[in-house]
Amino acid sequence: MASGLRIAVADDEPLIRRFFEDVLPDMGHTVVAAAENGQRLVEVCHETQPDLVITDIKMPGMDGIDAAIEIMRERPVPVLLISAFHDDDLSARAEASEVMGYLVKPVERAQLEPAIRLAHSRFGKIDSLERETVRLRQALEDRKLIEKAKGILMRTANLAEDAAMRKLQKMASDTNRKLIVVAQMIVDAAPTLDLLNERGK
């Protein structure tokens, strides 16, 4: 499941970049980009859309944490931080940035694999949870809109609640549109409907 990931790496040390390019393929992954600083990392991620990012924290210019924040703003992706530091400040920043892992140097090959696997699977879980949340939130929004449209119908066409609902569904199937689209149209048209209603009286 975690095999065959497309991974972007960043470290200001050429040897370390080479190390990743050397050992990650052994684990079945592809290194799609190797950046030497944070700014560059953001750029290559934009270009290559990797499945996972491994970055050093301390690099010239933009550091790893800021780069991670930048990248995740564009698109959620699991990020593994690797650093020689592990003081409280950095830990706090890393935590706030929602990165998926934090490894303290020296990191050896054997440590890398489980860390990647863990970060990826955890991200997967979180990502699916987030998707679910988005879906539920949308459903809730839709529900509210439909209720609103129903209310307008009840008021302007003088219908009972279930009749208004049936009317709404019929309008959707008649026009071959989604229920939510019809509801939106009714809500948008509400002021006009109210005006017509007043004339009719």
Place this chain on the structure above:
Amino acid sequence: MFRPSRQLLLRFAAIFLPLVAVTALIVLALYFSQVASLREAWQANERDVVTRQQQVIGGELRTVVADVMILSQLRTLRELLAGGEPEGRQALAEEYRLFLEQRRIYDQARFLDAEGMEVVRVNYRERGTEIVPADKLQDKRDRYYFQEAARLASGQLYVSPFDLNVEDGAIERPVKPTIRFATPVFADDGAFRGVVIVNYLGARLLDRLREAAIGALGDVALVNADGYWLLGPSPEQEWAFMYAEKREISFATAFPETWRAIAAAEQGQFASREGLWTHREVRPLARIQSGVGFTSAPSSVSSDARDYAWRIVAHVPVAAMEREAARLRDGLWRLFTALVLVLFVVAWLWARVALAHRVAREQLLQSARLSAIGEAMTALTHESRNALQRSQAGLDMLVKRVADRPEAVQLLGEVQAAQYFLRDQYEAVRDYAAPMRLSCEAVDLRAVVCEAWEDLVGLRQGRAVALVEHTGTTDTTVWADRRAAGQVLRNLLQNALEASESVSRVDVRYEEARMPSGPAVRIAVRDDGPGMSREQRMRAFEPFFTTKARGTGLGMAICRRIVEAHGGEIVLGDGSPPGAEVILVLPRPRE
């Protein structure tokens, strides 16, 4: 139980002992100065007593001399000499009787004619003074006092030695100390006509001397020129020269050395083995010779050939002085003991305050030093980690490339081991030196111990080692940082496991304890291994001291740092077998 630390005891001793020594010196000095002033006071007192005695003697005898002069110049005596027998004789006798009855200090008064025949003799008796009838008068021409006085010129006085009265050749009983005073009488034409003699009752003088001796610290004696007691320590020793069988009893024989010293000087004061001696020669008649305002004062005084010299000797025995000194010593000893008690308490409090102060200062210094080292170490570790990362990356890549060459793989294994060792060293040093941030909470130590034991599963593989906990009724909750406490216990358990391959059980014993700051829990971790050597015990907490081939030597030092940062204590057990024991004391949560 409270057991004062060695440091506290040493510090206490360093304060207490000098204080006691100084106090002892002061008290001793006080004692000696007190003894000296006491001695001076005694000396002055004894000198006063002796002077008083001398005045008594002088005053008394001066009166007697005056009396004799008066008796020798009475008008009735003149008339008798002018030829008024027997009425004149009777008149003189009456006057002598009146005189004796009023004076009461004379045993008898007589007038002897130029041939030594008694003309008038009056005997003083308490029941009634008697005038001796003419037929009982005796011829005294052979007696020494008549002969001595007969040789004198007008106005001269003979004084007999001070001795006991002899009647009819025997010493009168009860003894009657007597001094005879005699002066010649001359007619107007200068012809010798006789001698007036009074017997002075010496008992009165001796009584007055005894009275004047009240206030003396020891006894006061009156000794004659030959060293015999006239007034002595006991009646048996007095007047010994009067008895043939008592010739040996004298001051001079009782205290020969002292007597020699006394006899050689007119007056003085000295200490000898027997005590303090104060003495003064008394020549009662010497002053009379110079005249004291009497118109009829004797122009000179003769006496019994030998110098008429007595000696007043006041003696304070060594025992009496020793008694006073002992009383002084007692008082000062009590003072000293009380002071030592006070000093004990003072020194104890002082030592505790000083020690606490020093510990606080050392801790401050230590933490300042550590934080400086810590900063340097953090920077160093960062760089080292980067270097180690490069080295690790290189190794990992290299292993891949030489996978088909076993020897190379094995060598790389060695490099990897060294790499691990270096990494661990750096991490331990950093751990030891980095600033410590504790976030304390109520922690159950048993859980911490269990977790630490689980963490060490790797070390226990293939061995039969048991963790035996002794909880009793002890509540095992302490106030600690969970992670740090875990580190300490993991370290202790690891040391126990690594003490020897033969270690088969590790005992962890929990007990209630107390620290100055409040209640605490005592945790003793003991293995059944070979125990620690003397050197190991001494240096156990020293940074970088290790007996392990791959140890950093910081484990125990870090433990101590962590425990002390908790306000706790970590020490070694008393070293009794079996195995090694480390004792932790951690505070309980504050209520």
